[in-house]
Amino acid sequence: MLNYKQLYYFWNVAKAGSITRAAERLHLTPQTISGQISELERALGSDLFRRVGRRLELTAAGKLAVSHADEIFQIGNELEQSLRSGASSAELLFRVGVADVVPKSIAYRLLAPAMTLAEPVRLICHEDKLERLFAELAIHNLDLVIADRPLPSELGVKGYSHALGSCAVVFHAVPELAARYRAGFPHSLTGAPLLIPGSSAAVRGPLERWFSEHRIQPRIVGEFDDTALMKAFGQAGVGIFPAPAVMAEETQHQYGVQRVGGTGEVVVKYYAISVERRLTHPAVVAVSQAAKQALFLVSDPAP
Incomplete structure (x- = not known):
């Protein structure tokens, strides 16, 4: 009979891409997981992984096993949700x-x-x-x-x-900065103090390309993964910041800022x-x- 614990360990390794990452997620030692997968392979009579350099790759049998494991654990998860204590059956x-x-x-x-x-x-x-x-x-x-x-x-x-x-991008700033840099936008942003999203934000690349294409050279004074923190710095007058156009009115009301200018060439999706x-x-x-x-x-x- 199939050992579902071993299958679960194998499935996690396949999703994580390595035994080490799966071990960290499952709070187990890599040796434990490696041993359980070896037993599963012996029981199934097929190798599920092959090592390519330092990486593990799924064999054809491994890919088939992952496909079935996806369905098995999705069904199990749905069962757990249905029976979870404290949750109404109607929820x-x-x-x-x-x-x-x-x-x-x-x-x-x-x-x-x-x-x-x-x-x-x-x-x-x-x-x-x-x-x-x-x-x-x-x-x-x-x-x-x-x-x-x-x-x-x-x-x-x-x-x-x-x-x-998707929507366009609008730049905002406290009234003093907005009044100073609104005229001549977007070229007025050259030399202007700017707050921008961190490198992990998808909009970061399009913003930088837009600056380059229009030969705009702002003075970047802050980069933020947390957009709420970026707006808080903008509210304090540290710099101009971009935000999705669909949030323009809300941003202006909540942070006491004004519109500097907008562009449809940079799109947030x-x-x-x-x-x-x-x-x-x-x-x-x-x-x-x-x-x-x-x-x-x-x-x-x-x-």
């Missing part, structure tokens, strides 16, 4: 990972429609780096990941990227990433439909 669990580069206000607007379903929803929301969220999605610990980029194919994670929408090719989870469907029908209908490319 729909909705486990979401939000990339830390996605503005919290955008994340709220995207997820809020899921809370208005007729069926009661319990939202379990995690914020983390995209790589870790994709790993959790791969082992079905998440129903959805909200990200600013599609799922990279090189990760080897079985998932599907569903575009939610958002994606819902799931293990489903065709969205069926009611909450995920609600998120996708609301984003396309309301949230991203209006863009603001005007300078």
Whole structure:
């Protein structure tokens, strides 16, 4: 009879890409996992991995085993959700990972429609780096990941990227800075103090290309993975900062800043990433439909 614990260890190694990373995730020693996988291979009569340099690659048998393991553990996860103590049998669990580069206000607007379903929803929301969220999605610990980029194919994670929408970028600053740099935008940004998203944000590359194409050389005074922190520095008058156009009014009201200028040449995109090719989870469907029908209908490319 198949040993499901051994299969689970193998599955985690396949998703993590290495025994060491899987061991860290499972809080086990690499030797324990390696030994269990060896026993599984002996029981199945097939090698599941082959070593290529320092990397492990799945054999044909390993790829087949992963495909079946995906289904087995997804069913097991659904059973666990149904029987989880403390959760009403009428509740729909909705486990979401939000990339830390996605503005919290955008994340709220995207997820809020899921809370208005007729069926009661319990939202379990995690914020983390995209790589870790994709790993959790791969082992079905998440129903959805909200990200600013599609799922990279090189990760080897079985998932599907569903575009939610896109919008232009608007630059904001405290009234004094906005008045100083508004005239002549965008070339007025040359020499201006600028706060920008960190290198992990998908919009960072397009922003830098836009500066280069227009020969704009701002004075970058801060880089932030957390967009809320970037806006807090902007609120304090440290520099000008960009934000999605769909958040322009809210940003101006909440942080006491004014519009400096906008551009449709730099676009912020958002994606819902799931293990489903065709969205069926009611909450995920609600998120996708609301984003396309309301949230991203209006863009603001005007300078």
